[in-house]
Amino acid sequence: MTLSSYTNPTATPLGASGRSPGPNLAVTASKPRRFRRLWAFFTWKRALALVGIITLLIGGWLGFKFIYNAAKVFHGNVFSVLGTTKLKGEDQGRVNILLAGNSADDAGHQGGKLTDSIMVISIDTKHNTAFLLSVPRDLWVNIPGYGHAKINEAYVDGEDERFNEAGYFGGGMGLLQKVIQDNFNIQLNYYGLVDYNAFRDMVNAVGGINFNVQSSDPRGLYDPSVDYTTHGPLVKLTNGVHTLNGQQALDLARARGDAYGSYGFPQSDFDRTTHQRQMLLALRSKALSTGVLANPVKISSLLDAVGNNIKTNFSLSEVHRLYDIGKNINANNIQSIGLNNVNGKDLLASYASPSGQSALIPATGIDNFSAIQAYLQKLTSNDPVVKEGASVVVLNATDTYGLASKNAKALTAKGLNVVATGDAANQATTTIIDLSAGKDPATRKLLTSLYGTNISTTNPYGTAYQANFIVVLGADRAATSSSGSSSASTSTQ
Secondary structure: OOHHHOOOOOOOOOOOOOOOOOOHHHHHHHHHHHHHHHHHHHHHHHHHHHHHHHHHHHHHHHHHHHHHHHHHHOEOOHHHHHOOOOOOOHHHOEEEEEEEEEOOOOOOOOOOOOOOEEEEEEEEOOOOEEEEEEOOOOEEEEEOOOEEEEHHHHHHHHHHOOOOOOOOOOHHHHHHHHHHHHHHOOOOOEEEEEEHHHHHHHHHHOOOEEEEEOOOOOOOEEEEEEOOOOOOEEEEEOOEEEEEOHHHHHHHHHOOOOOOOOEOOOOOHHHHHHHHHHHHHHHHHHHOOHHHHOOHHHHHHHHHHHHHHEEEOOEHHHHHHHHHHHOOOOHHHEEEEEOOOEOOEOOEEEEEOOOOOEEEEEOOOOOOOHHHHHHHHHHHOOOHHHHHOOEEEEEEOOOOOOHHHHHHHHHHHOOOEEEEEEEOOOOOOOEEEEOOOOOOHHHHHHHHHHHOOOEEOOOOOOOOOOOOEEEEEOHHHHHHHHHOOOOOOHHHO
């Protein structure tokens, strides 16, 4: 018997590959695949668990950062942030925040406690609009108990005397609040005192801000004053968009371009405050962007910047409410305002103090804030007549003494901007001279409801009296006024 013809009766037939296709082959071959699946399963679970642990650690760290910094800055229980509290002023439709900046933590900064940056942030909570108003640091005002001085001194004076009066914030911010409320006739509900370092750190935290230099000088902006951190010029930027880091933004916020060789700062401190408002809006936009809100590192840095450098009277639940309101305000609905340029008109004038200091006063005269108050009333009111701010002159065309003054007072009480009173040649019928060219319909409607529809569009007084409306009170108005029947004055009683 040859080897090739021998058959082992117990052997398993060989397959085409020469390997036995017996039942143990399936078990042996499947082990690596099952093992790989099992290993992949456990690897996926382990990765998921690791992500979960990292997420918890980040969340716990951010939670700790939030609680730690919130406890330093805001009033009340830190867990109150889970709820909201209606803001002061919200029932009236407007919340006003006094924001002041200084360099109190900078030991090398002379006069570091002076509030060289002062702003009012005003929020219309019903119409989701807002404005930022810069108050010049050199504004010459009467500081109660101290006499006349620049407004940036008010905070320091209030801190020194530990200012404490009912209805005002405590300390220096309270005295600054009183000065602004007395002169600007605007109610301030909250405050934030910000060390300049906060601005630098917050800009760095969000990864820088975009700033569009649009200088009237083709070279851009240049202030050769030394930045003692970088040892270079304070500002040197070409026209166009730049991404500023924290130090660059801080330097621009401080630069007035008053050093020899500067260019691009034709209005000095007014340019500085304009840049501050622009950068504050840029910071707001960047902080609310997805790239920041979804980045725990940036959020952590923002929390540190706030906790280390800001003092305020907001509670956490009020901050929560402020955030809810603020996120509904589109950037296009936020105005940036300086008193040096209000519709092409400067509401301020240069002034030399008795001691020779260079300062600013209202264009209407020292301590006369009437024009500024009228402008702010127009900005903050929801009354269409007030918002139009149309100028009105009232003339007495009768022999009745004090008729123009009496009506002017009544119209002012209704929110009209009465700019002058005077006398005119006697006439029988009251006339409304409408020179508004249709731009002030609410004012016209109010005046016709009070004085009738005898309307002219011709001004016979030339340059003697110029306004959007001139009300010439005739004998018919004198008769109704003396009889006490439905006159403009009795209607305001």
